[in-house]
Amino acid sequence: MRKSLLKSFFLTPLFFSTGAAAVFLCAFGFVIPPLLILGKVVVVLLIGFTVADAVLLFNPKLKFAARRITPRVLGIGDTVKIVLELDYEGSFNLDVNVIDELPVQLQERNFGVDLKMSPGPRKVGYDIRPVNRGIYSFGNTRLLIESPLHLVRRMVTLPTAADTPVYPSILQMRKTGMMAFSRNTFQAGTKKLNRMGQSYEFEQITPFVEGDDYRNINWKATGKTRELMVNQFQDERSQNLYCVISKGRAMKLTFNDLSLLDYAINATLALSNVALKKYDKVGLISFSDKIGTALRAENRKGQLQKILESLYAETERDREPGYELLYRSLDRLAKNRSLVILFANFETPQMLDRAMPILQKISKKHLLVTVLFKDAALEKASKLPKDSIDSIYRRTLAEKYFHERNEIAKKLRNRGIHTITGTPEELSVNTINRYLQLKSRGMI
Secondary structure (H helix, E strand, O other): OHHHHHHOEEEOHHHHHHHHHHHHHHHHOOOOHHHHHHHHHHHHHHHHHHHHHHHHHOOOOOEEEEEEEOOOOEEOOOOEEEEEEEEEEOOOOEEEEEEEOOOHHHOOOOOOEEEEEOOEEEEEEEEEOOOOOEEEEEOOEEEEEEOOOOOEEEEEEEOOOEEEEEEOOHHHHHHHHHHHHOOOOEEOOOEEOOOOOOOOEEEEEEEOOOOOOHHHEOHHHHHHHOOOEEEEEEOOOOOEEEEEEEOOHHHHOEEOOEEHHHHHHHHHHHHHHHHHHOOOEEEEEEEOOOEEEEEEEEOOOOHHHHHHHHHHOOOOOOOOOOHHHHHHHHHHHOOOOOEEEEEOOOOOHHHHHHHHHHHHHHHHHOEEEEEEEOOHHHHHHOOOOOOOHHHHHHHHHHHHHHHHHHHHHHHHHHOOOEEEEEOHHHHHHHHHHHHHHHHHOOOO
16 A cells, blocks of 8 residues: 555655755855745745645545547557546546556657546547557556645556557548449549449439539430439449459558558458449458468458458568469469459569569459559659759659659550559559449450
8 A cells, every 4th residue: 555655646846846945045044044944934834735735635535537438440540539538526626647558559658638627527539540450558547636736746547458459441441432432523622533433234313413424314314304314324243353462571661651561451441342332252362472361252241351350460571472372372262354453562673574474474364453652752852953962862763763663564564464553642542443444444
C-alpha cells in the first residue's frame, strides 16, 4: 500500500518554486532580519498547504473510471478516432493530464491531453493512423490530477488495456465499392471513378440521372412516362480474376508511411469487393522466393473474408520474387482464361527483363495487367529549376528514374501486356477503373 502510494505521489513545479523562494528569503534573512521571518512563514504555509492538498487528492471518496471506445477492427492507413469516456466522482474541480498508453507501433512518446474536469462524465477524443498490420496493444489510462492548490500531483491508473487488430483498409474497400456501384462518377469531387461497364445483355429500365450515357436513353419509355428513362445493361458474370502480389524486397519502399505492399493489399481488397459484387470469381496469389497465399478464384459466401484474412498475414521478404513459382502456381489454380492483375515493383528495366519471359507466358494464357508505381515526390523533383548544383543533381536523378519507369511501361506494352501507372494513393481507384474498363469491352 505504501509503495503504491509513493509511486502515485508527485510534487508539482509550483511546490519547488515556492520552496526555492522560501530558501532565498531565509538566506537573505541573515542580512535583513524581516526576510527571515517571512521565509519561515512561507515554509510553514507551504508545508501546511501541501499536506492539505495531499489529503484532498488522496481522499478515498474521490473515484475515477475510464472506458476506451475503439473500432472492433482498425484499417491500415485509415485515420480513426479513439474516444475515452472518463467518469469522476468528487466535490471539487480538478486539473487533469490524461495519458493514454498507445500501441508501440504508433511511436508516440509524449502523448497527453490536458483538461479541466468537474464531477461527472467527460469524453476525450484523439485520432490515430495505423501504418502496420498486426495486433495493436493499448495499455492503461493514466490520470495526473491536481487540485486547485496545485502543490501535489496524484497519478491514477485505470485499467483499460485491450488489443485491437489492424487489417487491410476495410474503410477504403467500402468507399470504393460504393463509388463503383453509385451512379455518381466522382470520388469526393476530385478523382473520377468509371461507371460499371456495359455489355449487350439488357437488365432494366431506370430513370435518367446525371452521369448516365445519353446513348442509352429509351425514347419509347420516355414518351410513356414523360420522364427521361435509360436502359441499364448487365455485365457478364462468373469471370475469373486473380490478384497477384509480389512480396519481394522492392515492395518495402514506403510512401506516406505505408509500404508498396500495404498499398497493393488495400487495392486488392477493394478490387476483390467490387468484383465479387459483380458476381465474378476472385482468387489471390502472393509470392516472393516462395509462394505465400494461393487461393483459388471463387464467388462463394465467405470468399472476401478468406482474402481479408490472407492479406492480413502478408509481409515483405528480403529476396527477389520468383516468377517461375508464380507461373506454376497460376497454371495450377487458373485452368480457364482469367484476368490477372500483378502488383509488383520493377526497380530497373533489367529486373523486368529477367521476369519478362514468364510474364509473356502468362500473357498468352490470361489477360495480364501489371501495376507500376509512380513516385509523386520524384516527379516534382524532376521539374526543379536548374539554379544550383544540388537542384541539378536531384533533377538529374529524378529524370533518370522517370526514364526507366517509361522504359519499363513501354517494354510491357510492346509485349501486349496492359499496364496501370499511378501514385500509390491512386492505386485502388486506378485498378478498379481498369477492371471495369476491360470488363465493359468484353476482354476478360
